[in-house]
Amino acid sequence: MSYFESFMLANSAYVDLHGTAHLPLKPKTRVAILTCMDSRLHVAHALGLALGDAHILRNAGGRATDDMIRSLVISQQQMGTREIVVLHHTDCGAQTFTNESFAQHIHQELGVDVSGKDFYPFQDVAESVREDMRILRESPLIPEDVVINGAVYDVDTGKMTQVKA
Numbered sequence: 001m002s003y004f005e006s007f008m009l010a011n012s013a014y015v016d017l018h019g020t021a022h023l024p025l026k027p028k029t030r031v032a033i034l035t036c037m038d039s040r041l042h043v044a045h046a047l048g049l050a051l052g053d054a055h056i057l058r059n060a061g062g063r064a065t066d067d068m069i070r071s072l073v074i075s076q077q078q079m080g081t082r083e084i085v086v087l088h089h090t091d092c093g094a095q096t097f098t099n100e101s102f103a104q105h106i107h108q109e110l111g112v113d114v115s116g117k118d119f120y121p122f123q124d125v126a127e128s129v130r131e132d133m134r135i136l137r138e139s140p141l142i143p144e145d146v147v148i149n150g151a152v153y154d155v156d157t158g159k160m161t162q163v164k165a
Contacts, residue, residue, distance in 0.1 A: 023052035025079065031055070032075040034132065035087040036062035036094075040155045043087070047160075055081060061094035062087060063120040064132035073141045084142070086132045086150040087160070094121050094128075125152050129163040137165075 032055040035043055043049070043056050055075045057068055064086070075081045097105075103115045122128035129150035136142050150163040 027054045027081060029053050030081050031083045032057060032072055032081045033085045033087055034062055034068055036089055036092060038089060041089050041153055046158060061092060061120050064135040069139055069141055083147040084136060086129050087153055088125050088129050089153040089155050090125060091155050095123060097121050126163050130165055133165050
């Protein structure tokens, strides 16, 4: 049985718990969370969120890329969010490579030249949160009155530590 088939079975059980309540399209807390795709970070549980509470946007490293900003603009302008949380975590895969070493790896494995492409690696997790908060604050697409906070999630303990800009 593939994992997908297991997921489909698990979903059948979930449907029974979910019920038929119609949740509003707009997130209840008016918060969008920019975070990493890491499987050790269960954002809803870690932050006490229920279904329909917040937009959770994920990518490798939880970085404030152009596409994440696109999603945040839609979240704010169409769905009414007024707060952003940048949530990175310890022991991130984005800390394990540089753009140059990854470009070499991709060229060796796939035969594709991606030199010059930014894969958004970083060394210091708190500094990466500060950098992404700065990128969001400086974006003309994010209104000045949007509250932006940041934190680091510890994958070993589950504890979040606030990062000040």
